[in-house]
Amino acid sequence: MAGLGDVRSGLEDFYRDLHAHPELGHQEHRTAARVARHLRTCGYEVHDGIGGTGVVGVLANGDGPVVLLRADMDALPVREETGLPYAATARAEDATGREVPVAHACGHDMHVTCLLGAARLMSSARGAWRGTLLALFQPAEEPGDGADGMLADGLTGLVPRPEAAFAQHVLPCPAGRVGTREGAFLSAADNIAITVHGRGAHGSAPQAAIDPVVMAAMIVVRLQTIVSREQAATRPVVLTVGSVQAGTSGNVIPESAELLVNVRTYGEATRQEVLAAVRRIVRAECAASGATREPRVEEGTRFPPTVNDAVVTREVAAAFTEAFGTRAGTAEPQSASEDFSRVPDAFGIPYTYWALGCVDPDTYEAARRRGSVARDIPVNHSPRFAPVLQPTLDTGVRALVAAALTRLARLEHGRA
Numbered sequence: 001m002a003g004l005g006d007v008r009s010g011l012e013d014f015y016r017d018l019h020a021h022p023e024l025g026h027q028e029h030r031t032a033a034r035v036a037r038h039l040r041t042c043g044y045e046v047h048d049g050i051g052g053t054g055v056v057g058v059l060a061n062g063d064g065p066v067v068l069l070r071a072d073m074d075a076l077p078v079r080e081e082t083g084l085p086y087a088a089t090a091r092a093e094d095a096t097g098r099e100v101p102v103a104h105a106c107g108h109d110m111h112v113t114c115l116l117g118a119a120r121l122m123s124s125a126r127g128a129w130r131g132t133l134l135a136l137f138q139p140a141e142e143p144g145d146g147a148d149g150m151l152a153d154g155l156t157g158l159v160p161r162p163e164a165a166f167a168q169h170v171l172p173c174p175a176g177r178v179g180t181r182e183g184a185f186l187s188a189a190d191n192i193a194i195t196v197h198g199r200g201a202h203g204s205a206p207q208a209a210i211d212p213v214v215m216a217a218m219i220v221v222r223l224q225t226i227v228s229r230e231q232a233a234t235r236p237v238v239l240t241v242g243s244v245q246a247g248t249s250g251n252v253i254p255e256s257a258e259l260l261v262n263v264r265t266y267g268e269a270t271r272q273e274v275l276a277a278v279r280r281i282v283r284a285e286c287a288a289s290g291a292t293r294e295p296r297v298e299e300g301t302r303f304p305p306t307v308n309d310a311v312v313t314r315e316v317a318a319a320f321t322e323a324f325g326t327r328a329g330t331a332e333p334q335s336a337s338e339d340f341s342r343v344p345d346a347f348g349i350p351y352t353y354w355a356l357g358c359v360d361p362d363t364y365e366a367a368r369r370r371g372s373v374a375r376d377i378p379v380n381h382s383p384r385f386a387p388v389l390q391p392t393l394d395t396g397v398r399a400l401v402a403a404a405l406t407r408l409a410r411l412e413h414g415r416a
Contacts, residue, residue, distance in 0.1 A: 003121050004397060011397070012389060014038075015113040016086040019386070022075030022104045024092050025140030026149075028053040031073045031112065035137050038116050042123040044135065047158055051149030056159055057135040059123055064131030064409040068162040068347075069118060069400050070340055071111035072141035078105040081383040095143070106380045107170035107358060110387045112137060114168070114356075114396030121401055131408040132160055136343070144189075144301045147342040156346055164312050165344040165351040166403040168396060170358035171334070172379045174365070176391040177357035178324060178399050179331030180317040185353055186306035187238070187264040188271055189337035192278060193300055194219070194259040196286055197293035203251035212257035213246045215289045219259065219282055220244065226277045237274055238264040238335050264335045266305060275299070303337035309350030312406075316352050319402040324395070331355040336380070352403075356396050358387030 014034075023031055032053040036046045044057030053073070077094055080087045080103035090102040104110075119135040140146030173179070196219070198212035220241045227237045239261065246257035261278065265271040279297050286295045320328035331354065344351040359377055367376040378384040 003124050004117070004394060007117060007120055008394065011113055011117045011393060014116065015109060015389065015393060018109040018112060019084070019104050020086045020088055022088045022090055022102045022109070023073075024077065024094060024102055025074035025143045025146060026052050026095075027092060028073045028139050032137065032139070035073070035112065035116065039119060039135065042120050044119065044123070050155055050158070051139060051146065051151075051153045053139040054146070054150040054153070054155075055137040056155070057119060058159055059119070059133040059135070061126045061132065062130040064129070065407045066132040066134065066160045066162040067404050067407045068134040068136055068165040068343070069115055069404060070136040070138060070165060070167040070343065071115035072108045072138045072146070072340075073112055074108060074140050074142050074146070075102050075104045076106055076142055076381060077101065078103045078381065078383050080105065080386075082386040084386060103383065105383060105385050106142070107385070107387050108141065110170050110358065110392060110396060111168065113393060114400060117393070117397035118400035118404070121397065122404065129405060129408045129410055133404060133408065134159055134162055138340075138343075141339055144303050144339050147339040151342065151346050155343070161347055162349055164349055164407050165347070166316070166400065167340045167351070167353045168356045168399060169338070169353070170380075170387050170392065170396075171355045172359050172377050172385070173355065173357040174359055174361040175357045175388050176324075176361060176395050177327045177329065178320050178395060179329050179355040179357075180308070180313050180320065180352065181331045181333065181354075182308055182310045182313045184266045184305060184307050185331065185333060186338050187236070187266050187333075187335045188305040189303040190263045190271065190275060191300040191302070192261040192263065192275075193298045194261060194282055195256055195296040196259075196282070197256050197291055197295065198254070198289070199292070200255040201253045203253055206253060209253040210290055210292070211253050212255065213253070215285055215291065216244055216246060216257040216259055218285045218289075222281050222285060223261065223278065226274055226281070230277055231270065231274070235270050236266055236333070236335065237270060239274065264337065266333070303339055304341050304345070306338050306341050306353050308352040312350045313352040315406040316354065316403045319406050320399065323398055323402045354399065356392065356399065358392045360388045
């Protein structure tokens with residue numbers, strides 16, 4: 001791609017610096033400031049502080065379509081164990097006030113750098129296209145409220161309405177590859193907090209108690225049957241009980257127990273069925289134990305499904321085939337979740353979201369031959385996860401530019 005060689009070294013330095021200075025959701029002040037500065041240098045009109053730390057660069061380049069490219073900026077409360085020379089050692093206070101380690105264990109630093117690279121290349125090639133490019137850098141994807149925060153702060157009235165939106169995410173597959181998928185790509189996710197109430201007693205006198213620990217244990221087991229016995233094998237559902245908390249001593253039966261549950265589904269009908277089954281099972285197990293108080297079932301953060309528009313995805317897939325040849329392919333559905341779709345949904349526009357490989361190809365191939373990919377290739381959110389810098393960075397920049405140019409008006413010999 002013309003111009004990429006001229007900016008590659010600077011982008012690589014930017015990435016290393018960003019990786020070494022991660023920031024939690026809603027705390028991306030340093031990241032946002034560096035992004036805004038780079039966009040202004042490239043000639044973009046910059047709106048910052050949207051939803052707290054969100055940034056949008058607007059590059060108007062004559063009459064034509066408007067296209068939105070998006071990257072997320074936040075890091076995770078994870079202690080990095082990659083051994084990289086630019087590994088993060090940062091610590092910060094999370095939303096509850098606890099001090100936690102912080103690392104870019106999901107690759108958002110790569111997303112930011114790729115979008116800045118694409119923004120720079122599009123600015124330097126303004127003689128080759130017409131229209132308006134929106135480069136959106138979103139905070140707080142991990143907690144799931146960053147897109148909503150930007151929308152609540154007036155995003156849709158602040159920038160021109162795009163006709164399509166694009167985003168990508170690094171995944172643990174060979175670097176240099178990109179994968180598109182029509183229709184459902186990422187699942188919806190619901191987080192549920194459950195509190196069951198019993199009656200406390202001495203551990204030596206269980207007959208005097210209504211044991212919430214037993215209630216919680218039975219609920220954990222029974223919830224698994226929602227997937228295995230209530231949903232068809234052709235309808236993917238993931239249900240995880242990620243936390244069970246009860247009591248503080250081995251000889252004291254506590255008054256209550258708390259469970260944190262995560263549900264992932266691909267269709268609204270399935271989602272409603274599973275959520276209803278969770279409530280039904282919790283109530284029934286509490287009744288079976290003789291609980292005298294109703295359980296509390298609270299639905300918390302929710303991520304929408306990511307469902308790629310068929311027409312837009314086909315256009316991008318064709319552009320990727322032209323740009324990458326056999327390194328462009330079809331991505332498998334992922335049970336991870338995202339809040340990206342809230343932005344194009346708010347504008348009422350189609351979108352597509354694709355996979356960007358980030359693992360050293362030789363390392364991945366060796367693990368594949370051993371049959372040990374799941375064991376030996378770190379996945380997103382692992383303390384050992386970090387994209388290989390190249391060819392991930394070059395591929396991500398080229399993919400964003402190729403996607404944008406499927407909609408922006410190309411010029412030939414100076415004429416549209």
